Amino acid sequence: MSLKKNLFLMLVLALMVALAACGGKNDATPTPETPGTPDTPAPAEGEAGGHLVFVTGADAPTLDPHGMNDTATSNATSQIFERLTDYAEDGSVYGLLATEFEAIDELTWEFKLRQGVKFHDGSDFTANDVKASIERLIDPEAASPRAFILNMVEEVVIVDDHTVQIKTNIPFAPLPAHLAHNAGSIIQASAIEEENNGGKTITEHPVGTGPFKLTTWDRGAEIKMERNEDYWGEKAKVDTLSFVVVPEDATRIAMLETGEAHAVLVGAPDVARVEGMSQLDTVRIHGTRMDYLGFNMNKAPYDNIKVRQAIAMAVDKDDIVYGILDGQGVPAVGPLAPTVNGNYQGLTPLDYDVEAAKALLAEAGFENGFNTTIFVNEGNKARADIAELVQHQLGQIGINVEIKIVEWGAFLEQTAAGEHELFILGWTTVTGDADYGLYALFHSSQHGSPGNRSFYSNDRVDELLDYARSEADQPKRNEAYKEISEILVEEAPMVYLQHPDFVYGTNGVTGLFVDFGGTPYFKGVSFK
Numbered sequence: 001m002s003l004k005k006n007l008f009l010m011l012v013l014a015l016m017v018a019l020a021a022c023g024g025k026n027d028a029t030p031t032p033e034t035p036g037t038p039d040t041p042a043p044a045e046g047e048a049g050g051h052l053v054f055v056t057g058a059d060a061p062t063l064d065p066h067g068m069n070d071t072a073t074s075n076a077t078s079q080i081f082e083r084l085t086d087y088a089e090d091g092s093v094y095g096l097l098a099t100e101f102e103a104i105d106e107l108t109w110e111f112k113l114r115q116g117v118k119f120h121d122g123s124d125f126t127a128n129d130v131k132a133s134i135e136r137l138i139d140p141e142a143a144s145p146r147a148f149i150l151n152m153v154e155e156v157v158i159v160d161d162h163t164v165q166i167k168t169n170i171p172f173a174p175l176p177a178h179l180a181h182n183a184g185s186i187i188q189a190s191a192i193e194e195e196n197n198g199g200k201t202i203t204e205h206p207v208g209t210g211p212f213k214l215t216t217w218d219r220g221a222e223i224k225m226e227r228n229e230d231y232w233g234e235k236a237k238v239d240t241l242s243f244v245v246v247p248e249d250a251t252r253i254a255m256l257e258t259g260e261a262h263a264v265l266v267g268a269p270d271v272a273r274v275e276g277m278s279q280l281d282t283v284r285i286h287g288t289r290m291d292y293l294g295f296n297m298n299k300a301p302y303d304n305i306k307v308r309q310a311i312a313m314a315v316d317k318d319d320i321v322y323g324i325l326d327g328q329g330v331p332a333v334g335p336l337a338p339t340v341n342g343n344y345q346g347l348t349p350l351d352y353d354v355e356a357a358k359a360l361l362a363e364a365g366f367e368n369g370f371n372t373t374i375f376v377n378e379g380n381k382a383r384a385d386i387a388e389l390v391q392h393q394l395g396q397i398g399i400n401v402e403i404k405i406v407e408w409g410a411f412l413e414q415t416a417a418g419e420h421e422l423f424i425l426g427w428t429t430v431t432g433d434a435d436y437g438l439y440a441l442f443h444s445s446q447h448g449s450p451g452n453r454s455f456y457s458n459d460r461v462d463e464l465l466d467y468a469r470s471e472a473d474q475p476k477r478n479e480a481y482k483e484i485s486e487i488l489v490e491e492a493p494m495v496y497l498q499h500p501d502f503v504y505g506t507n508g509v510t511g512l513f514v515d516f517g518g519t520p521y522f523k524g525v526s527f528k
Contacts (some may be wrong), residue, residue: 050527052238052509054520055252055261057379058408059220059245064202065185066137066144069440069450070412071428071518074182076223076243078519080120081185081208084111084130085176087515091339091432093176097125097186097209106171106472107154113162117232119188120213127164131156132189134166145416145449146183148440152469170470177431182519211236211523221245237511237526249381256280256507262527263512263520266503267382268325274505285502285514288337288429288437291383293374293390293495296420298455306364308492312350313357314397315390321498324385329500334485335427335438337499339516342434342468344482347489349496357397369398374422376403377411383424386497390424416449426500427451430517434481439465442488456493 060076061068084098095101098111117125134156138147152172157165168175178184188207195201206214209232212225223243227236244261246252253270255261257277266274266282274280293315295302302308317331336343361369376387384405391401401422406414415423429437440451443465447455461484468480489496502518511524
């Protein structure tokens with residue numbers, strides 16, 4: 001075996017170990033010995049059946065897992081579709097629709113597929129569905145904003161009905177972790193063909209292999225699902241599941257308190273209140289998310305590095321984390337959370353310094369400041385509160401900020417199209433590896449909907465990101481990511497605010513599993 005192949009296979013092992021550091025506390029824990037979406041045995045006093053209500057601040061823009069790269073889409077479609085691999089509680093990757101997988105050489109992975117799995121319409125899951133799904137995701141004509149997640153795939157080869165080989169154009173050790181991303185969802189090949197021929201679209205007819213199947217979708221109001229009675233593994237414990245859209249944070253918490261809702265993602269300002277209610281339980285995950293204040297660098301004056309640096313120095317992150325968020329997370333020094341494989345926390349941040357910020361702004365030609373707008377998505381009180389704090393703090397250096405609250409789907413469309421100036425958003429490194437945490441946000445090929453809504457471009461950053469994707473030596477990858485992070489702190493295409501925890505509140509139920517990317521899975525949930 002060559003030294004290069006040895007290094008590649010050692011990196012594969014190292015990634016599996018490193019990802020194990022990303023977990024948190026869950027009610028349910030999936031393991032390789034109990035494959036399938038996360039589940040837990042129902043407690044002795046647990047009651048099977050019933051209707052489970054999850055309240056969410058925004059509707060999914062689509063039920064096509066290739067259609068949009070956002071949290072609401074991932075949360076809903078993760079109940080309907082499954083992937084070849086999945087994440088356990090500790091962040092490790094195990095087989096889901098694949099029973100086993102291995103790297104044959106530095107450019108080829110082989111996956112043995114689970115037999116006896118059926119789609120919601122009763123058709124068999126085969127290698128053809130895997131090939132069709134991956135090819136659709138990376139097809140340039142399909143223009144999926146999630147294509148970058150698997151754009152290193154060169155070819156999917158069908159060995160037999162239950163074996164596929166995935167060939168990459170570069171050595172890519174994190175491939176199993178990338179396949180566990182919601183973008184790796186396996187869609188029925190015949191459904192893809194029907195859509196291509198002008199029939200029903202995937203978002204209209206999302207047929208997966210998951211533990212729940214869609215019954216109705218009242219857009220903007222409710223997604224309703226029912227238990228898949230023909231599921232290949234242990235079936236979901238509840239009969240039906242609803243994702244109910246409630247934009248107001250206070251209303252969502254009130255519904256949880258009264259039992260009208262059974263689960264909700266709790267905004268940081270409400271965590272202490274929820275934890276203080278005796279009838280409620282919480283699931284807390286130390287995740288891989290970074291929340292940020294972004295600049296549209298295609299618009300003046302945000303093409304000026306001194307303006308961006310001035311704003312970064314005018315924002316007090318401690319006021320955000322220990323004030324607005326009540327300590328639910330840690331201030332960010334750079335783009336990667338401490339839980340991400342390849343992160344470097346020894347960065348020298350642009351410190352909070354109002355007078356230095358004023359001086360930089362004057363050097364940039366804006367001694368008297370300027371007017372601007374900041375986009376915030378509807379249904380997120382913490383972000384709205386952060387926007388108000390930013391508005392106040394930027395006012396201290398002469399920048400007058402108008403806050404615009406925008407519906408989630410419109411927010412994604414407008415920031416992808418570059419119609420914004422400032423915006424507040426978050427990015428979760430779902431795979432636990434720095435490639436995912438940096439590539440989409442900062443590579444110049446990813447402008448717009450894939451993730452680079454700052455429209456940032458830097459040739460050296462592109463070069464290092466491309467290099468780190470293909471390098472088999474993890475210490476060398478770490479050095480590349482260290483240099484990238486240093487450049488990003490200096491050039492400030494965004495203000496790196498904080499790395500929050502994911503906290504879910506529940507009422508009257510047990511068995512909720514949340515992965516380290518913050519995605520909830522309701523298959524194992526039952527009523528107490």
